[in-house]
Amino acid sequence: MRADNTVLIAEPYEYVTTALIAVLPCAAGMQLARWLLPGERRLLVVGGVGSGLGVGLATFGIAALVQVIPLLVAALVVNSAGALLAARLIWHWRHSPLRLEPGPWTSLVGALLLLVLFITGVEFVSSVWHANTHENLLIRLGLAGHFAAGNWPPVNPWEPDHLQFYRFGGQLWTAAVALLGGADVFAAGLAVTLIAVLSFLWGVAAAVTLLTDRATGLLAALLVAVAGPQNFLALPNSPFGELTASTVQTLFDLGTERFQSGYVLGESLQQLVPFSYTRIVGLAAAAGVAALVAAMARRDARRPLSLVFGSAAFAGMSVTAEHLFLVMAAALGLVMIVLLATHRRGSAFAIGGLVLAGSVLALIPEGPLAALIRSPDRATFLSVNADNLFSIPTHGYFGGSSLFATTTSSSRVGLLAPAMWKDFGWALAGIVGSGLIAALRRRPGLAAPAAAALVALLIPGVLHDELNPWNTGRFTQVGLLLAPAGLAIVLTELWRWRRSGRLLARGLAAGLAALAAGTWILTLALLPGLFRTFESPVLRDELAAADFAARLPYPQRALLLPGPRTFSQLNSGVYDGMHKYAVTFGRLQVPMGFDNRGARERYAGLYARAQDTLASADLKALEVDLVYAGLDHLGPSQRSVLDRAVASGTLAQVYRSPGGVRVIYRVMADAGG
Amino acid sequence: MSWPTLVARQAVTGAVLTVAVLGLWCAVLGIPVEWPLNAYRNEHAVFRLGPVSADVLPGQTFGAAEPFDLIAVPVKVGGPLGSAADLRARLRAESPRGAVVAESALTRAVSTAHSFQVIHFPFPESLPAGEQYYVEFDVPRESSWPIYLAATQGDQAPSGELLMQGNPTFAGEDLAYQLLRRQSIRERLPTWWGDSRGAVIVGLALVVLLQLASWAAAAGLPTHVRHWLPHYLVLGLAPPALLAAAYFALFFLVL
Numbered sequence: 069m070r071a072d073n074t075v076l077i078a079e080p081y082e083y084v085t086t087a088l089i090a091v092l093p094c095a096a097g098m099q100l101a102r103w104l105l106p107g108e109r110r111l112l113v114v115g116g117v118g119s120g121l122g123v124g125l126a127t128f129g130i131a132a133l134v135q136v137i138p139l140l141v142a143a144l145v146v147n148s149a150g151a152l153l154a155a156r157l158i159w160h161w162r163h164s165p166l167r168l169e170p171g172p173w174t175s176l177v178g179a180l181l182l183l184v185l186f187i188t189g190v191e192f193v194s195s196v197w198h199a200n201t202h203e204n205l206l207i208r209l210g211l212a213g214h215f216a217a218g219n220w221p222p223v224n225p226w227e228p229d230h231l232q233f234y235r236f237g238g239q240l241w242t243a244a245v246a247l248l249g250g251a252d253v254f255a256a257g258l259a260v261t262l263i264a265v266l267s268f269l270w271g272v273a274a275a276v277t278l279l280t281d282r283a284t285g286l287l288a289a290l291l292v293a294v295a296g297p298q299n300f301l302a303l304p305n306s307p308f309g310e311l312t313a314s315t316v317q318t319l320f321d322l323g324t325e326r327f328q329s330g331y332v333l334g335e336s337l338q339q340l341v342p343f344s345y346t347r348i349v350g351l352a353a354a355a356g357v358a359a360l361v362a363a364m365a366r367r368d369a370r371r372p373l374s375l376v377f378g379s380a381a382f383a384g385m386s387v388t389a390e391h392l393f394l395v396m397a398a399a400l401g402l403v404m405i406v407l408l409a410t411h412r413r414g415s416a417f418a419i420g421g422l423v424l425a426g427s428v429l430a431l432i433p434e435g436p437l438a439a440l441i442r443s444p445d446r447a448t449f450l451s452v453n454a455d456n457l458f459s460i461p462t463h464g465y466f467g468g469s470s471l472f473a474t475t476t477s478s479s480r481v482g483l484l485a486p487a488m489w490k491d492f493g494w495a496l497a498g499i500v501g502s503g504l505i506a507a508l509r510r511r512p513g514l515a516a517p518a519a520a521a522l523v524a525l526l527i528p529g530v531l532h533d534e535l536n537p538w539n540t541g542r543f544t545q546v547g548l549l550l551a552p553a554g555l556a557i558v559l560t561e562l563w564r565w566r567r568s569g570r571l572l573a574r575g576l577a578a579g580l581a582a583l584a585a586g587t588w589i590l591t592l593a594l595l596p597g598l599f600r601t602f603e604s605p606v607l608r609d610e611l612a613a614a615d616f617a618a619r620l621p622y623p624q625r626a627l628l629l630p631g632p633r634t635f636s637q638l639n640s641g642v643y644d645g646m647h648k649y650a651v652t653f654g655r656l657q658v659p660m661g662f663d664n665r666g667a668r669e670r671y672a673g674l675y676a677r678a679q680d681t682l683a684s685a686d687l688k689a690l691e692v693d694l695v696y697a698g699l700d701h702l703g704p705s706q707r708s709v710l711d712r713a714v715a716s717g718t719l720a721q722v723y724r725s726p727g728g729v730r731v732i733y734r735v736m737a738d739a740g741g
Numbered sequence: 742m743s744w745p746t747l748v749a750r751q752a753v754t755g756a757v758l759t760v761a762v763l764g765l766w767c768a769v770l771g772i773p774v775e776w777p778l779n780a781y782r783n784e785h786a787v788f789r790l791g792p793v794s795a796d797v798l799p800g801q802t803f804g805a806a807e808p809f810d811l812i813a814v815p816v817k818v819g820g821p822l823g824s825a826a827d828l829r830a831r832l833r834a835e836s837p838r839g840a841v842v843a844e845s846a847l848t849r850a851v852s853t854a855h856s857f858q859v860i861h862f863p864f865p866e867s868l869p870a871g872e873q874y875y876v877e878f879d880v881p882r883e884s885s886w887p888i889y890l891a892a893t894q895g896d897q898a899p900s901g902e903l904l905m906q907g908n909p910t911f912a913g914e915d916l917a918y919q920l921l922r923r924q925s926i927r928e929r930l931p932t933w934w935g936d937s938r939g940a941v942i943v944g945l946a947l948v949v950l951l952q953l954a955s956w957a958a959a960a961g962l963p964t965h966v967r968h969w970l971p972h973y974l975v976l977g978l979a980p981p982a983l984l985a986a987a988y989f990a991l992f993f994l995v996l
Contacts, residue, residue, distance in 0.1 A: 099761060175957035183950045198939075206756055303996065311891060313813030313859050313919045314777045315996040321780065444853055593988040599939035 077197060077611075082251035086259035088277025089147060089245045094267055096153035097122020097356065102160065104374045105363050111166040112282060116274020117363065119267035120356020124381025126150065127237040131433035142246030147360075169282070177286055183260055184269070185294045187595060192261045194598035195342030196254055197607070203344040203452045204257075206639065208663075210652040211236060213253045215243035217622040217655045221434055225651050226638070226662035227545070227671065228625055233439035237388030238264075238346025253652070263339060264348040269293055271355025276553050278362035278492055279513045284560045287515070291552035291559075294588040296336035297491045301583075302473040303590070320597035333591045334473070334491075335545050339466050347542075350389025351549070354396055357382050357422075358520075361400060365407060365513065366417050371418040375425060383433075390436035391542045394527055398421050399520035406512045419672060448536040456530040458483045465541040490729060494523070494584040495548055498555030505561050517553035524550060536663065555584060596642050604644040606700065609725035613732060616723045617654035617696065626656040626694040627687065629710065630701050633660065633676050635668070643701045646730075650696050659690045681714035687735050695719055695733040711734050754801070755971030758979055765982040774993045775861070776920040776929060778807050779898070786894045787917055789817065789856075792887035793880055797892055798908070800837060800877035801916035802872075803901035805870045807932070809920040815857035816850040824852040828888075829879040830862035836875050837907035843868060847869065850888070859892055875904075876918070891917035896940035948981060955980040963991055 094115075101108075101118030108114055124148055133142035137728035168174070195204040207225075208730045214225050238260065246256035277285030312318045333339055340347060360378045363369040364646035386393040400423050440447050459480040464470050472481075472491045481487045488496060499518040506515035518676065524547030528540035559581055565573035605609050617624065631647045632638045635654040638647070638660070650656050660675040661668030671690070678686040682695065697710060713719045719733035762996040781787065795800045812832075818824050827847040833839040845862035868874070880888055892903055933941050956977035962970070970976050 172961040172963070173957075174961075176961050178955060178959040179950070180955035183954055186946060186950055311815050311857060311859065311917065312777070313811075313861060313921055314778065316992040317777050317780060319992070505805065590991075592947065592951075594990070596940040596944035599943050600937050 075602070077193075078252050078255035079142045082249060082255035083258070085249035086245050086251045086256045087262070089248045090256075090263040092147055092150040092154055093122035094119035094148035095122070095123065095157055096261060098155040098166075099157035099160070100377055101127075101360075102157070102166075103375065103653070104360065104369050106361070106370065107368060109164075109167050110277075110282075111168050112270075112277055112285065113274045113359070113363075114166050116270040116272075116277070117356055117359040118560050119263075120271035120274075120352045120354070121357075121360060121377060122150070122356070122382045123241075123264060123267050124353030124356055124384035125377065126244075126384070127241050127349060127353065127388050127475055128380050128384030128429065128433070129385070130240050131237050131435065133428075134240065135432075135434060137239070139215060139218070140247050141219060143248050146244070147248060156651035171282075173283075173286075178364055180290060181266075185266065186420060187338060187592075188262055189258065189596055190264045191338060191341040192258050192345060193521060195345075196257075198599055198602055201343065204342060205645070205648040206651055208239060208344055208346050208383070208649070209242070209253050209257050212239040212242035212257065213618075213652050213655050214623075214657075215240055216246045216253060216366065217618070219623070223623075223657070224662055225655075225657045226658035226660060227624065227660050227667050229670075230667050233434060234390055234436040235346065235388065237384060237433075237435070238349035241388075242346070257345060260349060263344040264345070264352045265293075265337075265341065267352035267425065268355050270350055271359050272553055275355060275359035275362045276556060276570035278359060278366060278368075278443060279516060280560070282556060284556050287555035287560060288553040291584055292549060293337055295494065295548075295552040295555070295584040296338070296587040296591075297334040297471075297548075298493060298583050298586060299334055299471065299473045299491070300586040301490070302588045306410060312357075319594055320600065324389050333587050335465055335471060335548050336588065337590070338588065340545070343466050347389045350392050353381050353385035353388065357385065357396065357426075361403065361419055361422065362513070362516070364422075365412070365415045367415060368414075371414070373392045375421050378422045379425035379429055382422060383429035386426070386436035386437055387433045389542075391527075391539070392546065393427075393430065393437065394531070395520065395524045395543065395546050397427070398523045398527070399516070400521050402523070403516060410512070439740040449533060451532045451534060452530060453532070454530050456480055457526060459485075459529055460488075460525055460544050460547075461528050461541055462487075463538065463541060465538060465545055471541070491625050492548065492551075494555055494580050495551035496587065497580055498551045498553075498558055498584075501558035501561075502554035505557060514557055515554075517550055517557070521547045521550035521554055523547075549592065552584060556582065564599070598696055603641055604646070604649065606644065606729045608724075608726060609651075609730045610644075610646060610649045610726040611653060613696070613723060613730035614649050614652075614654035617656050617694070617732060618652065620694075622655060623657050624655075624693045625691055626650065626654075626658055626696045627675070627678055627682075627690065627692045628658060628660075629679060629682075629695055629697040630703075630706060631658070631660070631679070631696075631698075633672070634663075635663065638662070643698055646696075646701070650679060656694065656696065659692070680709070682709050682717045682718060684735070687718070694722075696737065697731045697733065698729065699731055700729040700741075750969075751971050755975040758971055760974055762978045762982040765986045769923045769982075769985045769989045770927040771927075773923045773925045775811060775923050777813070778805070778809055778920040778922055780919065781893055781897050781917060786897060787815075787891050788894065790887035790892035790903075790916070790918075791817075791890045792819070793878070793890060793905075794884075794888070795880050795882040798877050798880070798906055799916065800875055800904045800907070801898070801918060802836065802875045802904065803872065803898060803918070803920075804830075804873050805868065805920060807920075807922055808867050808870050810867050810923045811861050811863060811921040812845075813859050813861045813919045813921055814878070815891035815917055816860045817857050817889040817891075818850050818852040818886050819888065820852055822852050822854065824886045825849050826884040826886060826888055827881055828860065828862075830864075831877050831879060832864065832868065833875040833877070835873045837877065837904060839875055842874065852886070867922075873901075876916075893917050912926055951981045951984065952977070 098115055098118030101114045129146040130142050181445045210225055222232045222236050224230055242256045242260045245260055246253045270431055273285040273289035274293050276288040357378055360374055364374050404420045459482050462471050462476050462479055462481050472487050476487055499521055501517045502518040506512055524543050527543040533539040559577045562573040562577035628647050630643055631643055651658055659671050661671035674690050678690055717736055720736055722734045723732040818826050827849050829847050830845040834842050834845040843864040845864055848860055848862055850860050860926055893915050894913055896913040903910045903914040903916050959973035961979035
């Protein structure tokens with residue numbers, strides 16, 4: 069890791085090695101897809117099924133093996149298998165290449181994919197160094213860093229006496245990529261994010277291609293990448309300009325701090341990248357499974373083998389993003405019912421078997437489902453009732469106050485309420501429209517993306533998280549990410565309209581596409597704003613101190629001075645985000661308490677007291693080894709407390725950063741104070 | 742249509758399009774717009790200052806890191822919607838007792854539905870950087886409506902302080918103001934390059950990628966359509982230029 073303010077924070081070779089290792093599961097998945105789909109030679113389909121499947125299998129394999137062997141060995145085993153399959157793919161390609169089927173729009177698809185991946189990279193890099201946005205640095209890369217250091221079973225670095233039993237598949241994969249690539253978790257996270265986005269979009273394209281045709285599939289992937297709320301419509305009426313002389317500057321500021329406002333580009337794939345990149349890893353696996361199921365429903369796939377690999381990828385998806393388990397299980401259940409109704413029992417039972425086997429396999433890793441089965445008391449925060457079935461929560465997921473451009477006073481909004489049409493009209497049009505097309509054409513498969521989106525949108529109306537309502541927002545988000553696939557079916561139908569009113573139909577298609585992509589297009593111009601400033605003005609010192617801490621034997625428990633005490637401060641960039649860099653790159657455990665479901669009460673009081681006194685007894689009560697101090701943020705009273713602790717022998721300085729603003733002290737075991 | 746006529750028409754439309762594209766890029770890069778040189782670090786710290794009057798002149802000392810041409814201040818005119826007052830910004834050297842350096846023309850502030858209206862006070866000529874200034878606002882004595890300015894807490898502008906009738910107010914209070922410099926994007930680029938190289942690189946990469954996508958889209962048009970249009974390399978130049986012009990118009994002229 070480079071400790072200077074350059075764009076290339078990691079060493080150049082780290083980007084190459086991590087990219088090569090992260091792409092391995094996708095290549096391996098493609099070879100598997102060749103076996104699973106014997107009659108399929110289209111690169112779009114085989115690649116889409118295979119890359120997503122590969123991501124799911126890799127996350128499952130690592131999560132399952134790491135319970136019995138060290139992470140490095142588990143990573144070696146999984147990637148060795150991946151390498152063999154990738155070699156087989158390359159060897160096989162010489163005799164029987166997959167068909168690219170170039171068309172007039174192939175170059176455009178390539179150029180747009182490059183653009184989407186570039187934006188993904190910019191968003192991820194910015195989320196770590198420039199905007200420090202919520203979960204990526206706080207816990208996603210943080211936990212990955214700790215995994216790489218040997219943290220297993222998965223202890224939550226913010227609650228070091230407790231396991232984090234949920235949502236860690238993506239972090240494990242990141243840690244595996246970092247270990248094998250000899251790289252830092254930042255470079256590994258970037259590689260994993262890029263590969264996951266590529267696999268997700270490719271999987272969507274493959275699944276929709278299998279349901280319809282290639283053009284619709286590619287359009288679906290493009291729309292999934294760019295669709296967002298129709299915020300751009302509200303821009304002229306926004307309060308920008310009330311206090312600033314320059315709207316563009318305000319928008320630029322929102323560009324880096326969108327997560328405080330949630331305004332410019334609300335819930336969308338592009339926002340998911342800087343917020344919580346590992347969820348895209350789960351989405352990639354889900355897309356691979358969905359594409360495989362589409363092939364199985366068409367009887368194009370070898371069912372027994374598909375069942376085995378599909379269920380393992382399904383389990384990998386569940387370990388990485390547990391809420392996708394519910395969405396996929398319910399959506400595939402619907403598919404099974406339709407197949408049974410249309411007398412395709414073989415496909416129906418195969419898909420049902422995939423879900424069942426996937427659910428069983430998901431219990432093997434120490435994941436969320438396993439935890440809930442083994443300790444049902446952990447599920448007491450969940451309640452099930454259908455009182456609000458046809459409504460969705462209005463809170464903004466990405467830190468904004470509302471899911472909608474304008475804040476609503478109600479905590480829920482009806483699925484067909486005016487607010488939904490105003491902000492997500494294209495999504496409703498996509499769901500309703502593709503359902504109608506499927507019914508009129510008697511092709512139930514065309515309704516599959518819309519049905520999955522609808523299921524995801526309906527789940528928060530049935531399942532309630534009493535401790536953290538934001539968790540149910542994750543389902544809403546998945547619904548909004550799936551709806552563009554339904555919209556693509558509507559748009560191609562309108563564009564190919566052959567009856568009277570063709571111009572009107574094409575105008576309508578263009579209008580719907582503009583509604584879906586308008587905010588993304590507007591946001592493009594703001595993208596450079598993400599790199600405008602570094603969040604930490606002393607990043608060089610921060611990384612140097614973190615590097616020192618990371619070289620100490622793992623684990624080290626640290627108290628941050630000053631540092632966040634509350635959950636909202638934890639999520640903020642308070643003190644230039646020092647706490648996140650210390651935990652993620654310094655691999656420090658900070659016993660301050662993390663989320664609602666954790667053990668915050670156990671730590672909060674003790675941690676605050678220890679910060680106030682730095683007394684030996686208070687530090688020992690938390691079993692703290694180190695005090696990580698940001699001298700540039702210390703007030704006079706904290707400074708004098710620190711000086712007293714050093715003078716009394718409670719603390720001994722072990723490191724001072726080159727600029728002198730970060731100092732690490734060792735808590736002395738024999739101190740009396 | 743005969744083949745030579747078609748080729749000639751393609752050449753003419755291609756030439757016209759090239760000139761139009763160049764014109765758009767020149768406009769986007771060359772038209773001067775107002776760039777804020779500072780921003781409030783925390784908009785939540787903004788409070789209403791006043792009513793101010795001819796007897797209690799509000800002012801602020803500040804240092805300018807860059808030359809500036811205007812100062813913008815959020816103003817609230819009390820009274821019914823549409824009530825107006827003419828204000829003037831006067832710039833002095835260093836302090837309230839310093840010599841007058843520049844004076845803006847009278848600028849009208851109008852009561853609106855918003856809590857504040859940002860008023861721009863342009864100075865007759867550009868003011869140099871590296872100096873300490875004091876700005877005060879003339880409030881007309883005959884104004885029948887209360888007038889408020891916006892101020893901030895928490896020392897949002899560390900290089901200066903808020904003064905009322907020449908006397909400092911509470912510590913950490915500042916006028917909510919923005920200095921602006923009138924420059925074109927072309928003139929502004931070196932400043933951006935110095936301040937944030939990463940942002941400039943991302944911007945340039947974005948333009949290149951959009952250009953590639955545009956050429957790919959133009960090349961993908963059906964042959965019977967392309968017959969009527971200029972060569973795809975020329976045609977593909979248009980969308981990025983149009984997009985850039987649209988962003989420019991939206992951000993600097995519409996919003």
